Amino acid sequence: MKFGVIVFLGSNCDHDAYHVISKHVGQPVDFIWHRETDLSSYDAVIIPGGFSYGDYLRAGALASFSPVMKSVKEFAAQGKLVLGICNGFQILCEAGLLPGALIRNRDLHFICDHVNVRVESTNTPFTHELVAGGILKMPIAHAEGNFVCDDATLAELNREDRVIFRYCDVNGQITDTANINGSRDNIAGICNRGRNVMGLMPHPERACEDLLGSSDGREVFRSLAGVLAAAA
Amino acid sequence: MAAAHRQNASRKMKAKVFVTLKPSVLDPQGKAIKHSVELLGYEGISDIRQGKYFEIAVEPSVNSETARAEAERMAREVLSNPIIEDFRVEIES
Numbered sequence: 472m473k474f475g476v477i478v479f480l481g482s483n484c485d486h487d488a489y490h491v492i493s494k495h496v497g498q499p500v501d502f503i504w505h506r507e508t509d510l511s512s513y514d515a516v517i518i519p520g521g522f523s524y525g526d527y528l529r530a531g532a533l534a535s536f537s538p539v540m541k542s543v544k545e546f547a548a549q550g551k552l553v554l555g556i557c558n559g560f561q562i563l564c565e566a567g568l569l570p571g572a573l574i575r576n577r578d579l580h581f582i583c584d585h586v587n588v589r590v591e592s593t594n595t596p597f598t599h600e601l602v603a604g605g606i607l608k609m610p611i612a613h614a615e616g617n618f619v620c621d622d623a624t625l626a627e628l629n630r631e632d633r634v635i636f637r638y639c640d641v642n643g644q645i646t647d648t649a650n651i652n653g654s655r656d657n658i659a660g661i662c663n664r665g666r667n668v669m670g671l672m673p674h675p676e677r678a679c680e681d682l683l684g685s686s687d688g689r690e691v692f693r694s695l696a697g698v699l700a701a702a703a
Numbered sequence: 704m705a706a707a708h709r710q711n712a713s714r715k716m717k718a719k720v721f722v723t724l725k726p727s728v729l730d731p732q733g734k735a736i737k738h739s740v741e742l743l744g745y746e747g748i749s750d751i752r753q754g755k756y757f758e759i760a761v762e763p764s765v766n767s768e769t770a771r772a773e774a775e776r777m778a779r780e781v782l783s784n785p786i787i788e789d790f791r792v793e794i795e796s
Contacts, residue, residue: 577731653731
């Protein structure tokens with residue numbers, strides 16, 4: 472199975488994602504420049520964190536218009552796996568591959584911290600090796616992670632089991648205090664209707680080694696690799 | 704004739720695009736600005752919402768109907784995110 476990590480001007484977690492795929496998943500991985508349009512050799516694509524195009528206009532907006540994103544839309548439509556992390560989540564929302572939008576954090580601050588999220592659904596290729604209701608500790612680093620959507624979209628996400636992660640306290644309780652950026656319904660990660668596209672604000676790729684404070688993110692990549700291996 | 708030509712060449716049509724958050728979307732920046740303004744003693748302000756303003760210079764060869772249509776398309780597809788924002792276009796010729 473082959474992974475691709477998309478690189479925009481201003482991506483800065485691309486090497487972290489590359490490192491995790493090559494070292495912890497042990498699979499071939501390429502960097503994909505934002506002007507590329509051929510994704511045919513890949514099984515999964517990661518849209519990494521960072522500040523693509525300086526977050527100009529809206530976080531993720533300009534990246535969503537880049538040539539590679541047109542190909543990512545086709546890639547996703549074929550049922551192939553797309554994981555958007557942090558800025559990648561913002562890009563997927565701007566591109567219309569995921570519903571809702573990510574706006575300025577409730578308290579306006581750029582927040583760089585470790586947070587707890589509860590696993591709300593294991594029914595995705597990205598989370599099937601996780602434990603439902605389990606708590607993952609992962610870092611966040613964003614100013615625009617406040618997930619918003621209208622009532623109908625929220626109802627649909629809940630009804631279709633598409634909320635994948637929610638911000639929680641150390642005991643797994645979904646509280647307003649634990650809702651670090653003010654996201655609607657504590658939402659930290661969601662998937663599309665086909666369940667092959669997932670976006671989340673926390674950084675699983677930066678939580679794969681105990682030395683860095685947590686290795687809880689590894690299960691996300693292990694899930695991904697497991698699904699691809701089974702399909703191969 | 705020469706004067707008319709000069710006038711035509713110097714004509715500067717602009718499309719002005721105002722992008723605002725939908726009323727239902729929380730605007731934490733506007734809230735913070737309102738708080739500061741109130742600290743400065745401004746009174747009678749019930750709300751402040753922050754938005755974006757774009758000034759698009761249009762080539763002299765484009766007529767105002769086309770300019771409006773293109774600015775509206777640009778506002779819808781690029782300058783605003785319809786999930787959270789509304790927009791308004793004005794043409795100044």
